[in-house]
Amino acid sequence: MFELSELAEQAVLVHVNFPQEASTEDLQELQMLVSSAGVATLQILSSNRPAPDAKFFIGTGKADELAALVEELAATVVIFNHELSPGQTRNLERHCQVRVIDRTSLILDIFAQRARTYEGKLQVELAQLQHLASRLIRGFDNERQKGGIGLRGPGETQLESDRRLLRERVKALKQRLQKMSRQREQGRRARQRSEQPVLSIVGYTNAGKSTLFNRLTSASVYAADQLFATLDPTLRKINLPNFGEAILADTVGFIRHLPHDLVAAFKSTLQETRDADIQLHVIDAADARRDENMRQVQLVLQEIDAADVPQLLVFNKIDQLGQQPRIEYNDDGLPVAVYLSALAGVGLDLLEQALAMLLSQQHLQLTLLLPPEAGNWRARLYQLQAVLEETFLSDGRCQLKIQLSAAQWARLLKQSEQQLENYIVS
Structure with missing residues (x-):
């Protein structure tokens, strides 16, 4: 599959404000996604529309403006902050004479860059192929049907051949992932038999999950100030004071409008979140969009049937707000939220104390x-x-x-x- 960083490094971003969408927040997130993909932003083209245009998504006038802007800035790619239909993508590419990427393709590319384990790479490739399946289009020279002696007959078009090869590859990937899922399930059943509690870290991408995981387990999971810095799930044992051993699982971060193909491909990985005893919902306390991010995480948890697992809110990055670490309790005297800074290593003892209290109830x-x-x-x-x-x-x-x-x-x-x-x- 293609990687965006190899195809283009200078982009014009396109964002359309629709009345029903939180436009400003989405635009900020698009800029972070583009930066995470290693692409430079030349300019942002914004417009207001009541609904998407059937041909160009942004309308004919804005499409002309976009084409002129691409030529003037010598941009090599156009990135939309929306999901485009195959027809809209094709029309825009012909009109602007550059490659056009929608939001889903951008996220898939970032996942392709970040995946490290064999299973992670298979999951990303499966999601890419499933996304590509609806975007195979008929070209001008893709026909293999020809006349002449020995060449007559229906034959097979290039488009049909591509679709057949894609279906075969998708089938092979699903079989491999099912086998790996069975192996992962065996390990999960062994942990359940030993009754070792599992703590799953969830949260919006770039909330500091991997940094917190490294602090608690002394692991060396890659952590950086970018979206989807880590994808591959990691499990480590931790020793909680006044309780004993537990297993901590770090999982992929969530995001607004996470592509359904990705959710489906990563479902076996996210099983750890569904079967956990407690979810540590890590929240960037310094993010102005934190409430909306929390709602988006809950939506994804509902989609993977993990919304009923007990949750402990972990408000991270309090050092940026000048706050002190603390624990918030409910009316029953049980912890419901912990305020800490994983990067500064402040409040980790309070988190361990809160987890021990909650697990002691179970x-x-x-x-x-x-x-x-x-x-x-x-x-x-x-x-x-x-x-x-x-x-x-x-x-x-x-x-x-x-x-x-x-x-x-x-x-x-x-x-x-x-x-x-x-x-x-x-």
Whole structure:
């Protein structure tokens, strides 16, 4: 697939204000997307319309103005802050004599540049091909039907051949991704059996998710002040004070009007978000558009069926506002929001404290005193990775400090016919 940075580096941006859209915010985001793609912005052409024009999207007069602007500035690409139909794209390219990119193609290109893992590259390629499928058009020299001896017959047009090859490649990609999804599901089931809680970091792109992930796990996930700096999901263990181990998952950032092809391609990756015990919704507290960004994240979570997972709001970048780190609690005394700065490393202890409190509501911590004849239950607890500490006493008994979910403890009590209940110390 093409990469925009290889095709063009100087662009004219086009934005149309429609009455029903938040135009100013979208235009700012387009500039950030273009910058993230490594393309220089020469000029922005804006206009107001009640509805898109069927032929040029922006109307004939603005199309003439755009063509003149492209020629005057020697621009090599035109980028629209909207999704164009294949016909509109073709008409604009012929009229302006340069390549025309819409918002979806731009986002797909950025994803193609950022993907690092094999699975991430496959997911991006699948999304690109699915987007391209509706944009294959008939050219002037794409016919293979010819007359002459041995050449008569219906044959196959170049367009038909391209579509067939594209369908075959899409089918192969889906098969590979399904296999990788099954492998990922096996790892997910193993974590569920061990009852290790999973914390999934979600949020708008460039909110500081990867920086926070690196701070909490001492990992080295790539983080930069740009949209979609990281795409590939990363999982690491963290040790929460007064609780124990949990698994932290970093996922792709969300954005307004995230292309549906991308959401579909990344669904297996976003499964971690759907199955998490708690979502850490990271928010750029210094962004003037933070409320709108939060709403967009919730819309994407609804689209991937992850809106019902318990959430802890994490307001990041408070150092830019001159605020102090703090925890906000609800009427039940449980944390609902944490204010911190991941870059400055301020307030991380409060976040760990809040997570431990929330997980403690879902998980039990018990101390058991097992006699020598209960060695089978000791082995079972180790198999479940529920043992935090172990101490052997002089009389042969074993003192275990364990942590597990309430549901898992109920199953163990049932299996032991309530025998384990007699071994509880605290």
